[in-house]
Amino acid sequence: MKKNGNGxxxxxxxxxxxxxxxxxxxxxxPVLWDVDLSIPTxxxxxxxGPNGAGKSTLLKAILGLVPMASxxxxxxxxxxxxxxxxxxxxxxxxxVDWSFPTNAxxxxxxxxxxxxxxxxxxxxxxxxxxxxxxxxxxxxxFANRQISQLSGGQQQRVFLARALVxxxxxYFMDEPFxxxxxxxxxxxxxxxxxxxxxxxxxxxxxxxxxxxxEYFDWLVLLNVRKIASGPFNxxxxxxxxxxxxxxxxxxxxxxxxxxAAS
Amino acid sequence: MSVIHDLFFDYTLRxxxxxxxxxxxVSGVLGSYAVLRRQGLLGDTLSHAALPGIVLxxxxxxxxxxxxxxxxxxxxxxIGTLILLRTVKNxxxxxxxxxGVVLSxxxxxxxxxxxxxxxxxxxNQAGLDRYLFGQAASIIASDVVTFFVLGVAAxxxxxxxxxxxxxxxxxxxxxxxxxxxxxxxxxxLTSLIVVAVMIGLQTVGVVLMAAxxxxxGTAARQWTDRMGVMLLLAGFFGAAAGVTGAVLSVxxxxxxxxxxxxxxxxxxxxxxxxxxxxxxxxxxxxxxxRQREAxxxxxxxxGLPEVxx
Numbered sequence: 001m002k003k004n005g006n007g008x009x010x011x012x013x014x015x016x017x018x019x020x021x022x023x024x025x026x027x028x029x030p031v032l033w034d035v036d037l038s039i040p041t042x043x044x045x046x047x048x049g050p051n052g053a054g055k056s057t058l059l060k061a062i063l064g065l066v067p068m069a070s071x072x073x074x075x076x077x078x079x080x081x082x083x084x085x086x087x088x089x090x091x092x093x094x095x096v097d098w099s100f101p102t103n104a105x106x107x108x109x110x111x112x113x114x115x116x117x118x119x120x121x122x123x124x125x126x127x128x129x130x131x132x133x134x135x136x137x138x139x140x141x142f143a144n145r146q147i148s149q150l151s152g153g154q155q156q157r158v159f160l161a162r163a164l165v166x167x168x169x170x171y172f173m174d175e176p177f178x179x180x181x182x183x184x185x186x187x188x189x190x191x192x193x194x195x196x197x198x199x200x201x202x203x204x205x206x207x208x209x210x211x212x213x214e215y216f217d218w219l220v221l222l223n224v225r226k227i228a229s230g231p232f233n234x235x236x237x238x239x240x241x242x243x244x245x246x247x248x249x250x251x252x253x254x255x256x257x258x259x260a261a262s
Numbered sequence: 263m264s265v266i267h268d269l270f271f272d273y274t275l276r277x278x279x280x281x282x283x284x285x286x287x288v289s290g291v292l293g294s295y296a297v298l299r300r301q302g303l304l305g306d307t308l309s310h311a312a313l314p315g316i317v318l319x320x321x322x323x324x325x326x327x328x329x330x331x332x333x334x335x336x337x338x339x340x341i342g343t344l345i346l347l348r349t350v351k352n353x354x355x356x357x358x359x360x361x362g363v364v365l366s367x368x369x370x371x372x373x374x375x376x377x378x379x380x381x382x383x384x385x386n387q388a389g390l391d392r393y394l395f396g397q398a399a400s401i402i403a404s405d406v407v408t409f410f411v412l413g414v415a416a417x418x419x420x421x422x423x424x425x426x427x428x429x430x431x432x433x434x435x436x437x438x439x440x441x442x443x444x445x446x447x448x449x450x451l452t453s454l455i456v457v458a459v460m461i462g463l464q465t466v467g468v469v470l471m472a473a474x475x476x477x478x479g480t481a482a483r484q485w486t487d488r489m490g491v492m493l494l495l496a497g498f499f500g501a502a503a504g505v506t507g508a509v510l511s512v513x514x515x516x517x518x519x520x521x522x523x524x525x526x527x528x529x530x531x532x533x534x535x536x537x538x539x540x541x542x543x544x545x546x547x548x549x550x551x552r553q554r555e556a557x558x559x560x561x562x563x564x565g566l567p568e569v570x571x
Binding site for chain 2: 060063064065081082084085087089091095096097100101102103107110111113114116118119120121122146162166
């Protein structure tokens, strides 16, 4: 049970995302092996794991961007690819060519394209919504700035604004804090928490174990297999972390992290 | 003024100039997408791959009508491109490797077929080799109509799907994630570039066609930071190069039209690379020099942000 924007309690038996027996393999080695998990609606979920754990691949498999060797994915209880329209995706900043000839406002306006459908062009209403999203991420002054002239953190915020315009129910974000300064990270976290408080579900790949307990309320620990998932505090234990990171982390340090989180 | 008079009233020049202009507009606009998607060599592969299609179309139909041959070219170019895109996706081979392989295999096959046909005692085959380097002088009024219909159809699709193609070019994964059929859009856009190449084969030929695909977009990108403006400018540059090349070759020099068009285009590209206000080499050098002088004179660079108190 959780609260929606009006403070009314609504039932949420249907998870935002349910993944069954998901396996993804590129040629020889499995990237994801037999992953089962369920992410409840209205959570701010971190996907955490070492490099090469398949975190980005998990997001992409859920979105249908990489082929699954086996398994099923349900978005709000349905497997249909039409469910993708409920999803907002913030890819890694490095996945596109920022020398593309356009400005920040135009990129954000792309978030309206799915609602516009085929052929129809964005008009005044769409640009106003895009402008509003840019304001939300503190980028209104940069609306007409050529995208190659934005800093890394600003580009990240433009992508975030593009997802906000989609007005999705479920957001997937691939390392939204990479290359972002402390003030911007703070602003983005606040924004994500506001989304969560409005009943949206946010799933983000995250790297920093120190800040994770403060930011997130649900956790998926991943290392090719799912190591653990559940409410953040109960799942973020030294034992689980040690299993996810193998011998690469000092157990004392992990106990410290666990204590700090609880 | 006789050039301008002839441009409108001389039958041969008018057809050549019109055909070259249409080619320039269509390949400029569609080639811009290849430039934006960093697929510059796609046009090269496509046009070389078209050669066996031209000869096969002739062998199968015995017809030398340009529409028949161009469709053969289009189909072969399309197959070559498909092989290229599929193998890059499904193997570990890099794109430039496969471009080289597909390009030379199809081109070699085309030359073989061409030589074989020329060895047959078939008088009708004369002139097939004009597709190697193009022969604009062979463009007749019905060819211009063919180019026009093909070109306008391609441009209408680009106009209608402007937003979809922009999204596809900038961020295909996001396009997919919001429900657009990226694979089909990709095939459609590539097919439209095939159409541009079809229009160009008779004029500039398979060997030089790549320049018509990449040149106008490359030049246009220098002058603007907006995609819509870039497409329009590329169409304009392509048209300008086409008409200039046609007039220079027919009126002034009696030199072949295709290479002349490519040289006119090269001039436009060079001017754009050197002199475009924001991205040009020269204005950039001037700005650097001014900055160095400002630092030397005042000890402070221009545009240094203030530290908040």
